[in-house]
Amino acid sequence: MTSVDEPARPNGRIRDAARTQAEILDVATQEFARAGYDGARVDEIAARTRTTKRMIYYYFGGKEQLFTAVLERAYGVIREAEQELDVEHLDPVAAIRRLAEVTFDHHEQHPDFIRLVSIENIHGAEHIAASEKLGKIGSPALDVIRRILASGQESGLFTADVDAVDLHAMISSFCFFRVANRHTFGALFGRDLVAAEQREHYRTMLGDMVIAYLTADRAAD
Amino acid sequence: MTSVDEPARPNGRIRDAARTQAEILDVATQEFARAGYDGARVDEIAARTRTTKRMIYYYFGGKEQLFTAVLERAYGVIREAEQELDVEHLDPVAAIRRLAEVTFDHHEQHPDFIRLVSIENIHGAEHIAASEKLGKIGSPALDVIRRILASGQESGLFTADVDAVDLHAMISSFCFFRVANRHTFGALFGRDLVAAEQREHYRTMLGDMVIAYLTADRAAD
Amino acid sequence: MTSVDEPARPNGRIRDAARTQAEILDVATQEFARAGYDGARVDEIAARTRTTKRMIYYYFGGKEQLFTAVLERAYGVIREAEQELDVEHLDPVAAIRRLAEVTFDHHEQHPDFIRLVSIENIHGAEHIAASEKLGKIGSPALDVIRRILASGQESGLFTADVDAVDLHAMISSFCFFRVANRHTFGALFGRDLVAAEQREHYRTMLGDMVIAYLTADRAAD
Amino acid sequence: MTSVDEPARPNGRIRDAARTQAEILDVATQEFARAGYDGARVDEIAARTRTTKRMIYYYFGGKEQLFTAVLERAYGVIREAEQELDVEHLDPVAAIRRLAEVTFDHHEQHPDFIRLVSIENIHGAEHIAASEKLGKIGSPALDVIRRILASGQESGLFTADVDAVDLHAMISSFCFFRVANRHTFGALFGRDLVAAEQREHYRTMLGDMVIAYLTADRAAD
DNA sequence: CATGAATGAGTGTTCATTCAT
């Protein structure tokens, strides 16, 4: 069982167990993202793994719990990435644009995660609700936004009356839609929202939009 | 069987056929929106109809074609609503805000449609691609946007360099995300994006965002 | 309904009915021969006809009766062909060889008929048994064989103690097997029994076999 | 569950699996022979078995593969019987007559096999073609025939210019037809080719025919 | 800790046939 390129050791099996679980999660992520919750096949996931279907039940309990575990890990990866955000040395405008761009890039780089979130929404977020790890977990990005917003509003640069959650929703909307709805949008309007040659265009557009919204001249209001 | 507001006639069954098909589409729309494509059950759709499962196959051919028919009708409803847009008597700023609000309202009022579109994206928009009715169908709203944009850009009011499709994507993103992702967003951040008491807040926020983007002072650029 | 290249007449519709029935029988013959009784599809037969499925039921009553009608017509065609046998001016040996060759050719030329007979045997000949037209119908060829045999036996040329029915079975066996079992025989032994370049070989072989059997020197018996 | 004539053991279930598969094949053989490929019902096969329909799919994959497995086993039985042929101590004439009789008896004793072969021919031998076990499998009988023929031709006893495959076809034709077409032949001519009291008559007739063909005086040719 | 064999309940689909006119 222990692979040749690593020394045997007392807890080798435990490591194998963790590795097997990780492998199952990898494959399950792809399969759920590919076909949706009901479209995914436990048989197919097992077949693409070095273990057997029985192990999926042994480690995770069932299809539902497996999907929850997939979601938990996917959200964990996002959190880790967000924790590495380092924008607070910038002025508020630059910081918010940078944050938007990082969010934009992250969505583009993780289409499977986007699909999983869409799928979870189709099912009313019941797996998140049932998960101890995911309930009202918030997001590291939110704290960053909060601090940038406070700074910008204090200085009078930001005129908009938004809180961090709303701004996060605004930024996420654009990033999420571009990836999640690219197929229907492309089929209906003939425009590929994730075409590489348009990436900079949309990245800039997002930043412009957020900055314009935050800094708009509201004297007339 | 013949309803009271129409005269009885020899081929009354034809009317029944249309009505039965409409009933199947109604139920199928709900079932697909509720459970996704693979989660939906043809048996369940039939059970909630006055006809039998056999008739679904007789009228539509199969589950896949039924889903396509559901999508076609749902998009048709959107088109009809968009064709009634009457904003061109307004000045460009008011017109674009009005358009955004109508889009906003429409998304809120048709959560099933939003879910169907999410589901179709999970499946790579393959049903739209296969549909003769839906391929590159465009959208009446697009023409409206095009005209407003032209007018606003001509008068110098709109400074942004966007075309109609991109602006449509920007508006749709926010409206779509708010409804489609409300479950995960609510579960994660504890905020209900579609709570009635927040509707005006988000409706205004969308309008502000779009207007700010279009009219931002770009002298510094 | 009446085709343009024939004059309208009082009983034109009756003729059309007969023509429609003949067309249905043509298509049904192909379809039953192609796929077997249970494999044949009433829908498919109707689709390849200028009329509708309903007409099949109108004219024939059902799938079972349609198959019976197909069999009846197919056997009728064979009978007609056999009635044109003209071998009695030949000497017994030449006559029997000629008869064998005609039977051989007929089987080769009517593979669909062979298939129908195989299919009917799979079903225990129940349709023939139920048919008024086909029960113990015999065969014109049988009378011919009977006369040739009598003549050959009388003259001492034919030494074998067979009756016409047995000889008919012997000849038919070879002709029928060659066509009916060509697929399994070919797949198993790599030899195509109906290959054109082997036709003469097998035709001669059949004649030789029958003649040898009938004229064998039985002194030692 | 464990039968009395074998010791109980840990993996007794494996033996059960083999037994269950054999039972399914037994019942499937009967059902396919009774009703043809399309006429056979997987439900019916399952109902007459101690297991469930699900197991048929578990063990065989589907109806088509089950039919192929039935064919493979049936041909296997034939091969085994043919391998026990022991005729080479006889002189060529006696040997060939013995071989014909064994073939005759075998066909009579296995009417289900005959039906399966007829059914497979209706379907163009596609299952044999798809089977790794059955493609160009040949037949042990063929080797026996080959050796008898060589011996008989060398000694001048056999005058006919046939090879083993053709002679096999000739013998099989008669044996196969007698069983396969007994229903239509009986219904049409009123003679039961497989009636017990006629068996010797036909058995002798077959031998006489083959011997006469092989040893006919061809001086006049 | 690990697993190959087995399975109940249901899944989408198709069939020959008949109804109403």
Add this chain to the structure above:
DNA sequence: CATGAATGAACACTCATTCAT
């Protein structure tokens, strides 16, 4: 004489899951 619309019953097949060791 003719027919488009409708249908009950059954069809082959698949699913997530658990048993026995």
